[in-house]
Structure formats: structure tokens, C-alpha cells
Amino acid sequence: MLSTGALREHLLASGLAGVVATSREASLRRYRLFAARDPRVLMGLDPEGSWGQPELIALMADRCGVSGDPGVTSGLDAIDPERTLAALDAFAERLAEVARRRAPVLLGTGHPHRLLGFYGGLADALSAAGCEILTPAMGRRVDITTRFGLRTHNLDYVRGVALVREPGARSSGCETGAHTHSPLPVRTVLAAAAEGGGPLPELVIGDHGWVCGAGQLGFEAMGPADTDDPALFVGQAEGRVSVVVPLDDAVRSDYYRPLTRYVLNRACLSQ
Structure with a gap:
């Protein structure tokens, strides 16, 4: 079993926490865009509060451990590993509760090249515990506006994890997919589940628009986020992200991979 101390060392050695690769400039730019209600940065969230850049900096300092000084405008961001560990423990608690009730779960990612394995391990363990891993809207078309214009994507599932692919991408089952912050994929999936009369998820696990889009619609949602993704932390602060x-x-x-092992061990879901 991976100890908390060993995981802390891994977080720092791998750059998952401590000094991270995300620049302060990139984070501040995203905070400005969020404050301006740019939909690319809101990721499907409709904030209730008035979130200006100073408020966002204070929130991210509290939730992530980045510098709370607005005068710090360059360099690399830092994430407090203790905050990461505490959040992983809370994440594991929710997994354990969902598994205990054998509740239906939806998993999806806008970071398939990086996080698909993390979510796939969770899906495997939850399925083994008796949870139904939902896979509605397979192959459904999703048109997403990007900085390059409107792009057509298709929904797919790998290891029970939803993602989107561009038309002409390799066949289903390969671990390639498009990077996206859009909430449209999760909206499409949830609408298809409702239209089909099938079960709706009691928990959505993912990132970016998968979490914010689901949380905005009233579904419990949780997942990881970087220092330049304020939407998830605002959603949590406003009670729409778990x-x-x-x-x-x-x-x-x-x-x-060690994060997957850690949360599954904490949730008593290790296989």
C-alpha cells in the first residue's frame, strides 16, 4: 500500500505538486478571462458570485497554494502537496460511498493523452465493486467551437471513460482523443442517458468541462484541476463541484498511476 509520505514524495518528484510547469502568466491570463466570463474558461459553469481577478487569486491561493500576492506576475506556479493529499483523501471518501451503494458512475476526460489511465483504473475498480459504468451516446456527434473555428467530434469510450475524437481518427478502443475544455460532451452524454430512459449518474468523475458541465446541471462531480483552471475551484466554492x-x-x-493506487487503497477498492 502506498503511504501518504511516499505519495507526497512522488507528487514533488514528478511535478504533480510543488513547483509545477504551469506559468504564473498563464494562470493570471486565465483568471482574467474567467472574470470576463469567457466561455472557454468557464467550462460550462455559470458562476453565481462576482469573481474578479483578485478574488480568483485569493481562491486559488487557498485551494491550491499558489501565491496570493497579485504583484507576483511571472515564474512558475506552485501547488501545496498537502492540499493535493487532502483532496485525494476526500476523493477517495466519495469513491468509497458510491461503491458501497453500487451507484451508477460516468467518467469522462478532456485530457485523454494524460489522464485516461487514471480514470480507467477507477472505472475498473468501480465496475468490480458493482457500480454501473455508464456509456451513453457512443458515436454521437459533438460540434465544439475552438480557437480554430467549429470542429466536429464524435463521442467514444475507452475502458469505460468518455472522450471525443475528431472524424477520421483511429478506430474505437485506441488511446487517442482530442483535448477539450468544452462542456458539450457531458451535456450530450447526459441528454442521451435521459432520453434513453437509462440510469443517470450519481457521480461524474472527470476534468474540465466534464466536471463543470455536470456540476452546473446538478450532478455530483469531482476531479483534478491545474492552477490555470479556476472554474472547477469556483464550482467547488459555490457548491456545484464536490x-x-x-x-x-x-x-x-x-x-x-500512484494516485490511482492511493485513492483506491483509501477507498478499500484495490483489486
Whole structure:
């Protein structure tokens, strides 16, 4: 079993926490865009409060451990590993409760190249515990506006984890997919589940728009977020996101494996 101390060392050594690769400039730019209600940064969240850049800096300092000084405008951001560990423990508690009730779960990612293995391990363990891993809207078309214009994507599932692919991508089952912050995929999936009369998820696990989009619609949602993704932390502060784990969401995919083992051990779901 991976100890808390060993995981703390891994977080720091891998760059998942401590000094991370996300720049202060990038984070501040995203905070400005969030304050301006740019939909690309809101990720499907409709904030209730008035979140200006000073309020966002204070929130991110509290939830992640980044500098709370607005005068710090350059360099690399830092994530407090103790905050990451505390959030992983809360994440594990929710997994354990969902598994105990054998509740239906939806998993989805906008970071398939990095986080698919993390979510896939969770899906395997939850399925083994008796949870139904939902996979509605397979192949459904989703049109997402990007900085390059409107792009057509198709929904797919790998290891029970939803993602989107561009048309012409390799066949279903391969671990390639598009990076997206859009809430449209989760909205499409949830609408298809409702239309089909099938079960709706009691928990949505994911990142970016998967969490914010689901939380905005009233579904319990949780997942990881980087220092330049304020939407998830605002959603948590406003009560629409259950748990947010602060970490760098773009390191090597194998660096997330110890996190999977840790939360499954804490949730008593190790296989």
C-alpha cells in the first residue's frame, strides 16, 4: 500500500505538486478571462458570485497554494502537496460511498493523452465493486467551437471513460482523443442517458468541462484541476463541484498511476 509520505514524495518528484510547469502568466491570463466570463474558461459553469481577478487569486491561493500576492506576475506556479493529499483523501471518501451503494458512475476526460489511465483504473475498480459504468451516446456527434473555428467530434469510450475524437481518427478502443475544455460532451452524454430512459449518474468523475458541465446541471462531480483552471475551484466554492484535486494535469501519463493506487487503497477498492 502506498503511504501518504511516499505519495507526497512522488507528487514533488514528478511535478504533480510543488513547483509545477504551469506559468504564473498563464494562470493570471486565465483568471482574467474567467472574470470576463469567457466561455472557454468557464467550462460550462455559470458562476453565481462576482469573481474578479483578485478574488480568483485569493481562491486559488487557498485551494491550491499558489501565491496570493497579485504583484507576483511571472515564474512558475506552485501547488501545496498537502492540499493535493487532502483532496485525494476526500476523493477517495466519495469513491468509497458510491461503491458501497453500487451507484451508477460516468467518467469522462478532456485530457485523454494524460489522464485516461487514471480514470480507467477507477472505472475498473468501480465496475468490480458493482457500480454501473455508464456509456451513453457512443458515436454521437459533438460540434465544439475552438480557437480554430467549429470542429466536429464524435463521442467514444475507452475502458469505460468518455472522450471525443475528431472524424477520421483511429478506430474505437485506441488511446487517442482530442483535448477539450468544452462542456458539450457531458451535456450530450447526459441528454442521451435521459432520453434513453437509462440510469443517470450519481457521480461524474472527470476534468474540465466534464466536471463543470455536470456540476452546473446538478450532478455530483469531482476531479483534478491545474492552477490555470479556476472554474472547477469556483464550482467547488459555490457548491456545484464536490471535490477538486489540485495538481498539474499535463505530466506524463504514468505519473498518475500512484494516485490511482492511493485513492483506491483509501477507498478499500484495490483489486
